Amino acid sequence: MLTAFTSQAYAESELEEKAKALSVLKQYSETVACGTNLEEQESLEPLLKDIYTIERDDLSGATYYVLWQGDVGCLGGSGTTYFYISEIGRDSNAKPFLVKSDNAFGKQFSEEINSRFIESVKKINPNHFIVISSDFSGSDSNNFPSMKYQYVLQRQNWEWKITSKTLLKSSLD
Numbered sequence: 001m002l003t004a005f006t007s008q009a010y011a012e013s014e015l016e017e018k019a020k021a022l023s024v025l026k027q028y029s030e031t032v033a034c035g036t037n038l039e040e041q042e043s044l045e046p047l048l049k050d051i052y053t054i055e056r057d058d059l060s061g062a063t064y065y066v067l068w069q070g071d072v073g074c075l076g077g078s079g080t081t082y083f084y085i086s087e088i089g090r091d092s093n094a095k096p097f098l099v100k101s102d103n104a105f106g107k108q109f110s111e112e113i114n115s116r117f118i119e120s121v122k123k124i125n126p127n128h129f130i131v132i133s134s135d136f137s138g139s140d141s142n143n144f145p146s147m148k149y150q151y152v153l154q155r156q157n158w159e160w161k162i163t164s165k166t167l168l169k170s171s172l173d
Contacts (some may be wrong), residue, residue, distance in 0.1 A: 017097075018051045019044070021064045021088040024097045028086075029070055035081060036070030052123045054087075062097075063089035065104045067121050072102075079142050083118040085109075105129075105153055105160040112162055117145055127155040132168070146171040 012020070026038045041047060050067040066088055071081045087104040090097045103110050117134035124130065130152055134145035152164035 012093075014053060014056060015048070017056065017062050018048055018053075018064060021062075021066060021097050022047060022051060025066050025068060025086055025088055025099060028099045029068060033070035033072045034074035034076070036068060038068055038070070050121070052121070052129075054089075054126045059093065061089060061091045061093075061095075063087060063100075067118070079116065082115045084115065085121065108162055109153065109160060112165075113149075113151055114145065119148075129153045137170070 029036045052065040054063040056062045069083045084102045085104045086102050087100040114135040119132045122130045134148045136145045148169040150166045154163045
């Protein structure tokens, strides 16, 4: 009985866990990318708004999705900086946080959403997100997409699906 009390007494708050997850992502990003928004910040505190709790249990594990931006591979081109939504998690309180994926929403997300131009990510609940991102029409130049979309992502049977894509703005009109 004393053991349960002790582990609960030392359980971290959600904010403390988010800070740890962000710290792990920062270390990871330094090994795979250049020019990240993580290295540009004097304090990581402003980035806490870009961490989304997916699941959290004081006795077992935690999963967070973190939005960040960088040039993975340090290619240095005009179109080589992208946004990433990484999955950071741990399986139990006895294990460390790890970067589990740079594509938390899976294959359909990376194939259908242009992650160079993500403007916002909003968590409705752990199984429902809204992402705003721009994309190119056929005649757009490399850095100036003319179409802005809202994507609705929902987790169904533990797999993320884009359930809606709505055109918000087109500079072609």
